[in-house]
Amino acid sequence: MKSDSWWKSLGFATQGVLYAVKTERNLKIHIFLAIAVLFISLFFDLAFLEYVIFALTITLVIASELFNTAIEYIIDALIPEQSETARVIKDVSAGAVLVTAFGAIFVGYFVLFDRMRKIANMSLSNLPNLPDHIAVISLFITICFVVIFKTMSVKGIPPIIGGMPSGHAAISFSILVSVAYITQDFLVILLVTVLALLVSHSRIQLNIHTLKEVAMGGILGAAITFFIYVFFL
Numbered sequence: 001m002k003s004d005s006w007w008k009s010l011g012f013a014t015q016g017v018l019y020a021v022k023t024e025r026n027l028k029i030h031i032f033l034a035i036a037v038l039f040i041s042l043f044f045d046l047a048f049l050e051y052v053i054f055a056l057t058i059t060l061v062i063a064s065e066l067f068n069t070a071i072e073y074i075i076d077a078l079i080p081e082q083s084e085t086a087r088v089i090k091d092v093s094a095g096a097v098l099v100t101a102f103g104a105i106f107v108g109y110f111v112l113f114d115r116m117r118k119i120a121n122m123s124l125s126n127l128p129n130l131p132d133h134i135a136v137i138s139l140f141i142t143i144c145f146v147v148i149f150k151t152m153s154v155k156g157i158p159p160i161i162g163g164m165p166s167g168h169a170a171i172s173f174s175i176l177v178s179v180a181y182i183t184q185d186f187l188v189i190l191l192v193t194v195l196a197l198l199v200s201h202s203r204i205q206l207n208i209h210t211l212k213e214v215a216m217g218g219i220l221g222a223a224i225t226f227f228i229y230v231f232f233l
Contacts, residue, residue: 020069026097027065034058037108044115057107064100068093120186127184130232135178138225142174143167145224146217166209169217172196177225 021027041054071093079086146167172195179192200218203209209217 017066020066024065024069027062027069030061030065030101034062037112040116041112044112046111050111053107053111057104061097061100061104064097068097117186120189121184124180124184124186127181128233130181130229132182134229134232135175135182135225138178138228139171139174141228142170142221142224145220146170149220163209164213164216165220166200166203166214166217168203169196169200169209169214170221172199172221173218174221174225177222177229181229 021031037058038054041051046054072090075086075089146165149165150163150167176189176192176196180189183189196218200214203214204211
């Protein structure tokens with residue numbers, strides 16, 4: 001809607017942003033991650049130029065998500081029926097958001113990674129070396145608890161696939177905690193974290209588990225393994 005008043009135009013633009021934030025889950029995630037990154041950056045001695053790069057990157061990601069939302073609504077209004085052309089336009093628009101998101105990840109890596117790695121490795125180096133078999137025992141106990149909770153969450157025979165909590169998520173995050181104690185290396189921990197998140201996401205993507213079931217599984221596996229290591233400390 002065109003308006004001669006600058007304030008009205010600003011109001012319409014603000015309404016558009018608020019509507020997109022309310023309706024688009026990915027935009028909520030991007031804003032949350034932006035806030036988290038900015039908060040973490042406060043603990044590091046970043047240069048002025050690095051803050052400028054962060055600001056531009058965050059702006060680019062959010063703006064691309066807004067453009068993607070607008071394009072989707074335009075396509076739905078102009079081509080209400082199923083169309084291969086409409087699908088391609090939406091896919092390309094979403095691809096633009098994906099590219100900017102990966103760019104933001106690389107920016108965060110180059111700006112923060114070395115600083116975070118030094119601090120994390122200093123903290124991890126204070127951990128004592130514990131027997132490797134604790135990881136295997138923790139994993140076995142985690143599996144036992146998963147079976148128990150699956151049995152308690154349903155009546156009758158518990159399902160092999162699905163159910164509360166996610167066994168895959170519990171196992172992957174149990175392994176993550178064990179890797180943290182065994183390797184005491186920030187880069188290795190970060191890579192295993194990515195794998196654990198991918199495993200958990202795949203369970204949701206395949207409609208095998210809900211987000212709640214995956215989250216509970218991850219918390220269960222990580223908590224059990226963590227407390228076992230703390231006990232031996």
